[in-house]
Amino acid sequence: MATQHHNALTHALAGLPGPLPPSGVIHIAIPHPGRFTIVGNHLAQHTELSLTAIGIGVHIQSLPTGSEVGIKALASRFTEGETRIAAALRELEAHGYLSRTRVRLANGRLVTRTVFCNQPGAALRGGMVAAPVPLVAPAAVPAPLVTPAAVPVVAAPAPSPSPSPEPTPVPEESHPPVRVPSRTAPKAARRPLPRPRELTPELRQTASAILAGLRSHAKELVLSEDDVEALVPGVAAWLERDAHPDTIRHALTTELPQPPKHPAKIVKHRLTVLLPPPLPGAQELAPVRRTLVIPLQNCDGCDRAFRATAPGHCRGCRNEPTATAA
Known part of the structure; x- marks a missing residue:
């Protein structure tokens, strides 16, 4: 099927007169015998509307009067979700293409009346006002020869049917704006990688050896040289707190997610979150001296x-x- 379309476009392209542009789009304009919609460039090439809003606007303009164009109806028709479609409809409302109001029918039921205008600019200038229909001038009836003068008879215009009264739109009650919380809670700031008080050459060498040898204990943890250089301060902070190298390897290689997509990020997260506290000194471990109280x-x-x-x-x-x- 794709090959047939390609061959048809190739034959149509060969029949275009004149030299073709070296780049850019080339139009093959074939007249539509029926089922087409005229769309203005002010909508198709709008500079402030998103592509989703332009597409939905063109789709609504092509539908007959009375079609369902609600959020759920459009979401069931297209692959975009309800949130994206709702945002596109709000864009069309903001630029005057779409209007949604709540009206009350004769039976008391409240419904949403959706109106789409194909030219908002013309509507603001009064382009939607219909021109008055001119009345036909009455024809003069020739008088018989016996009468001295002909009296014109004016035909009364046919009474036009009175239009049915439209339901009066019920204004919506004004409510204070409600702040809706976001669906996802704000993420807390990430803790920085721990660093030692002084990164001595001995600490750097031992930390580099531990990081480079992780792949011997877990084949998934293959770190690059840049990753090892960036993670050396974190391992050095563990070593400064008298953590044994086997303890560090066990903390970094056990219960890894499968498959680990970012080994360096996993190591950095564990070095930060699982950092042990420093060992207590002699002063912290000394017994508390009790004060003698004389009775x-x-x-x-x-x-x-x-x-x-x-x-x-x-x-x-x-x-x-x-x-x-x-």
Whole structure:
């Protein structure tokens, strides 16, 4: 079928008069005997409408009056989803091609009236107003010869049928704008790759060896030289916190997703999320020194309270005999 279309276009292209342009589109214009729609370039070449909005506008313009052009009807007809079709209809509304209003029918039912205008600019300039139909001038009836003068008889125009009253559109109630939350929650900022306090040559060498040897423990983790160079600070931060190389390999190679599409991103994520805390020092592990609290005692002489490790007399009672003896 594709070969037949190609041969037909080749024969039609050969019949075009004049030299053909070296680049760009070449039109083969064949008159339509029927089933065609006239579309203005102001819609087909609109500079502010999206391609989806232009396509839906052309499709709606080609449909007969009374066709369903709602979001669900268009979504069942085309491959675009309801969200994309709804956005395209809003674009057409914003530029005057489409109008959707809620009206109440005679039976009290509320419906959405959709109106599509093929030339919004002409409608704004008054181009949609119909021109008045001129009345036919009445013909004069010739009078008989016996009468002195002919009296013209004016024919009364035929009464035009009164148009049926259109349903009055019910204005929509004004509501404050409602902020609809997005379907997906905002993503948290990614944590940066951990880095050591000082990247010494020894740490760099050990970290590079661990990263380069990951493919020996997990064949999926094949890292390039640039990936190894970028991930060295993360492994060095683990080594600085006294993590054993076997511990690092086990954390990076176990329970990998299958198949791993981005090995470097997996290693970076695990180095960041699974970073162990630093080992506690001697000060953190030292036992807490308890403060000695001397209990309260009641003086045997004056019954006053004083602090002492054993019952007895307070300082005042102990000094009284000395003062009396003096």
